[in-house]
Amino acid sequence: MDSKNIMIVGVGGQGTLLTSRILGKLAVGAEYDVKLSEVHGMAQRGGSVVTFVRYGEQVAEPIVEEGQADVLIAFEKLEALRYLHFLKKDGVVVVNDWRIDPITVVTGAASYPDGILERLKKERKTIVVEAMAEAKRLGTPKVFNVVVLGAAARHMTFSKELWLSVIEETVPPKTVELNKAAFEAGYQLSV
Amino acid sequence: MSEKKILLGNEAIARGAYEAGVKVSAAYPGTPSTEVSEALAKYDEVYAEWSPNEKVATEVAIGASIAGVRSMCAMKHVGLNVAADPLYTAAYTGVNGGMVLVVADDPGMYSSQNEQDTRMVARAAMVPVVEPSDSAEAKAFMKYAFELSETYDTPVILRSTTRLSHSQGLVELEERKVPEDVPYERNAAKFVMMPGNAIKRHLVVEARMKKMAEDAVSMPINRAEYRDLSVGFITCGIAYQYVREAMPDASVLKLGLVNPLPRKLIEEFAAKVDRLYIFEELEPVIEEQVKAWGISKAVGKEIFTVQGEYSANLLRERVLGQKMEFTPEKDVPARPPILCPGCPHRSVFTALKQLKIRAAGDIGCYTLGAVAPLGVIDTTICMGASISSLHGMEKAKGTDYIKNWVAVIGDSTFMHTGVNSLMNMVYNQAKGTVIILDNSTTGMTGHQDHAATGKTLKGEIVPAIDIPALCRAMGISRVREVNAFDQEALVNALREEVNADALSVIITQAPCALLKGLKFPDKCRPIPEKCKKCGACLKPGCPALTKNEDGTISIDETMCNGCGLCMQLCKFGAIEKIKAGE
Numbered sequence: 001m002d003s004k005n006i007m008i009v010g011v012g013g014q015g016t017l018l019t020s021r022i023l024g025k026l027a028v029g030a031e032y033d034v035k036l037s038e039v040h041g042m043a044q045r046g047g048s049v050v051t052f053v054r055y056g057e058q059v060a061e062p063i064v065e066e067g068q069a070d071v072l073i074a075f076e077k078l079e080a081l082r083y084l085h086f087l088k089k090d091g092v093v094v095v096n097d098w099r100i101d102p103i104t105v106v107t108g109a110a111s112y113p114d115g116i117l118e119r120l121k122k123e124r125k126t127i128v129v130e131a132m133a134e135a136k137r138l139g140t141p142k143v144f145n146v147v148v149l150g151a152a153a154r155h156m157t158f159s160k161e162l163w164l165s166v167i168e169e170t171v172p173p174k175t176v177e178l179n180k181a182a183f184e185a186g187y188q189l190s191v
Numbered sequence: 192m193s194e195k196k197i198l199l200g201n202e203a204i205a206r207g208a209y210e211a212g213v214k215v216s217a218a219y220p221g222t223p224s225t226e227v228s229e230a231l232a233k234y235d236e237v238y239a240e241w242s243p244n245e246k247v248a249t250e251v252a253i254g255a256s257i258a259g260v261r262s263m264c265a266m267k268h269v270g271l272n273v274a275a276d277p278l279y280t281a282a283y284t285g286v287n288g289g290m291v292l293v294v295a296d297d298p299g300m301y302s303s304q305n306e307q308d309t310r311m312v313a314r315a316a317m318v319p320v321v322e323p324s325d326s327a328e329a330k331a332f333m334k335y336a337f338e339l340s341e342t343y344d345t346p347v348i349l350r351s352t353t354r355l356s357h358s359q360g361l362v363e364l365e366e367r368k369v370p371e372d373v374p375y376e377r378n379a380a381k382f383v384m385m386p387g388n389a390i391k392r393h394l395v396v397e398a399r400m401k402k403m404a405e406d407a408v409s410m411p412i413n414r415a416e417y418r419d420l421s422v423g424f425i426t427c428g429i430a431y432q433y434v435r436e437a438m439p440d441a442s443v444l445k446l447g448l449v450n451p452l453p454r455k456l457i458e459e460f461a462a463k464v465d466r467l468y469i470f471e472e473l474e475p476v477i478e479e480q481v482k483a484w485g486i487s488k489a490v491g492k493e494i495f496t497v498q499g500e501y502s503a504n505l506l507r508e509r510v511l512g513q514k515m516e517f518t519p520e521k522d523v524p525a526r527p528p529i530l531c532p533g534c535p536h537r538s539v540f541t542a543l544k545q546l547k548i549r550a551a552g553d554i555g556c557y558t559l560g561a562v563a564p565l566g567v568i569d570t571t572i573c574m575g576a577s578i579s580s581l582h583g584m585e586k587a588k589g590t591d592y593i594k595n596w597v598a599v600i601g602d603s604t605f606m607h608t609g610v611n612s613l614m615n616m617v618y619n620q621a622k623g624t625v626i627i628l629d630n631s632t633t634g635m636t637g638h639q640d641h642a643a644t645g646k647t648l649k650g651e652i653v654p655a656i657d658i659p660a661l662c663r664a665m666g667i668s669r670v671r672e673v674n675a676f677d678q679e680a681l682v683n684a685l686r687e688e689v690n691a692d693a694l695s696v697i698i699t700q701a702p703c704a705l706l707k708g709l710k711f712p713d714k715c716r717p718i719p720e721k722c723k724k725c726g727a728c729l730k731p732g733c734p735a736l737t738k739n740e741d742g743t744i745s746i747d748e749t750m751c752n753g754c755g756l757c758m759q760l761c762k763f764g765a766i767e768k769i770k771a772g773e
Contacts, residue, residue, distance in 0.1 A: 065502050081523050100734075
């Protein structure tokens with residue numbers, strides 16, 4: 001098969017690295033070739049963060065370029081808008097309906113755009129996830145990213161059993177049940 | 192059965208070193224090289240340390256090599272400048288046990304102050320360079336680099352780039368094989384580099400590089416892949432993957448040894464393909480040599496850039512002539528990195544801003560103090576330069592000129608090279624105020640320990656170097672320790688010290704908000720009834736605070752670390768601190 005190209009975008013500190021690692025293990029579990037690319041260092045300090053995951057028969061470059069992504073997973077909606085042009089025309093954006101103001105907005109140098117979700121929907125197939133509310137319902141907002149992953153799972157080729165077993169081996173032991181519940185919640189949301 | 196694992200480029204480099212039987216590793220953290228040493232430290236069989244800087248780390252590796260074991264050091268590209276002194280002469284002495292320097296460049300400058308190309312330094316130092324193009328090769332090339340080092344009696348550089356170091360790919364794990372230690376025998380002609388000996392060694396270096404260039408023609412890490420002969424690429428490192436992605440049918444000469452170059456192999460490849468492109472990130476290192484050999488059909492920087500990272504789309508556009516029309520959405524505000532909520536630097540910079548004091552800055556998270564809304568840092572050059580450049584300003588313009596200047600430097604950067612600059616200020620009777628932002632860690636690279644934290648890379652608890660005592664031992668009498676979150680104490684200390692005609696050091700203390708194991712149970716909470724909507728609390732740009740539509744503020748309790756900076760800035764008592772459990 002042609003490689004499947006996934007992008008995970010968000011704000012430094014939202015857990016994009018953890019989620020890309022889950023995707024990497026999924027691809028290994030499904031016996032694909034896989035490459036991932038991450039951003040470390042200064043860009044993690046509350047800045048815009050992007051992580052690439054590519055899997056398939058054989059993967060050459062580790063990044064996803066403009067116009068090449070099949071799935072854009074966004075933990076914050078402004079970041080979905082920022083990277084929208086990386087999506088193929090028939091790609092899917094799975095977006096957490098959550099707003100974090102960048103410093104440029106906080107200081108008044110720029111304003112946070114209105115109607116982001118509508119703009120996304122106009123351009124590409126868009127799945128909106130109320131991940132923060134779901135995560136809070138489960139007990140902690142921290143697992144919102146796994147809720148988003150659950151919603152995105154329907155647009156990738158891995159079995160649900162594989163997802164759950166990879167989540168189990170990746171997250172801290174004490175949080176396994178919570179994270180599995182978060183995944184399930186997201187999975188059901190995107191039906 | 193061999194195990195396949197998904198590894199970060201840096202982890203694969205560490206794995207390669209481990210399998211090659213490396214016994215000693217030394218490094219100073221620097222993005223994108225840091226994880227090499229962190230991964231290596233997890234192997235019990237390997238001694239791995241954080242050294243205060245890259246020069247020291249390289250010398251530790253040299254010593255271990257002379258003692259007869261395989262050794263290595265790791266650093267980012269600018270770290271190689273600090274290590275340049277030992278590097279150039281280690282090329283002369285050669286090695287005893289194999290020695291490899293891992294150097295990670297940063298095309299695109301994700302986390303660096305310049306975009307230099309390590310291959311240029313290696314050419315000047317006459318040191319061979321291998322360059323892998325994914326995690327599997329990173330491991331394999333690391334092992335090969337040790338073999339090259341011993342075969343040719345030379346230190347070898349393994350060059351990585353951010354994209355390789357921070358990408359993950361599948362790697363097959365193999366057993367660790369430790370070669371027997373090489374016996375040490377006194378050999379002053381080889382290891383004592385005084386002129387009489389060094390003159391002879393220079394000839395050895397020249398002959399070695401010539402021999403390597405000849406042998407490189409048949410080295411397995413240099414590989415000609417003949418496909419469609421109408422177009423061929425000479426490429427190396429991560430750029431190889433972009434060629435394979437965009438033009439899978441093109442012929443490729445993939446160079447694993449990028450210094451010295453296999454001339455015959457290149458000439459042969461060039462003769463077989465109709466069109467020839469040299470596709471290398473950053474400087475035209477291969478291209479200039481190829482063109483100097485008279486291969487005039489080669490096309491490189493005429494159509495590719497010397498700046499930033501390459502991509503498959505770059506090839507699609509410049510070679511295939513495809514239109515790359517991707518229009519980013521309009522009106523998307525930038526989201527630059529910022530200091531974290533509860534970061535002690537924000538508090539110190541707020542005090543500097545209030546007093547209208549400029550800062551000569553240094554390398555670390557605190558560089559973010561240069562941008563809005565804080566904007567107090569005026570200069571950032573390199574590790575340790577804050578203190579020495581403040582010194583230069585005072586010598587140029589006199590003491591009055593630097594009454595509204597300070598130097599700011601982190602604790603790790605101070606231990607790296609800042610300490611030398613401070614000694615210079617003492618020696619040359621300088622005046623001025625140096626602030627050491629002591630957050631008990633190397634922050635920006637992801638929290639590594641150093642000589643003043645009391646913990647080693649291997650996790651051992653050791654006596655910490657006492658920074659205030661170190662400063663006093665140099666003969667500085669005005670050394671003050673201040674809580675980094677106490678605005679009143681900071682402002683008072685700053686006022687007194689910049690006006691005291693003396694050399695003073697203010698050590699502002701509070702741990703990095705991201706330091707592992709720290710808990711911040713206290714939270715700040717607004718009291719809207721008391722709020723006068725003046726916006727004073729918002730000025731330092733803490734990401735936990737947002738302005739409501741009515742002009743009052745909200746504080747995100749999941750982000751707030753209860754540092755109390757906003758509370759101290761509010762003149763109306765409209766922010767309170769809620770203690771844990773209240």
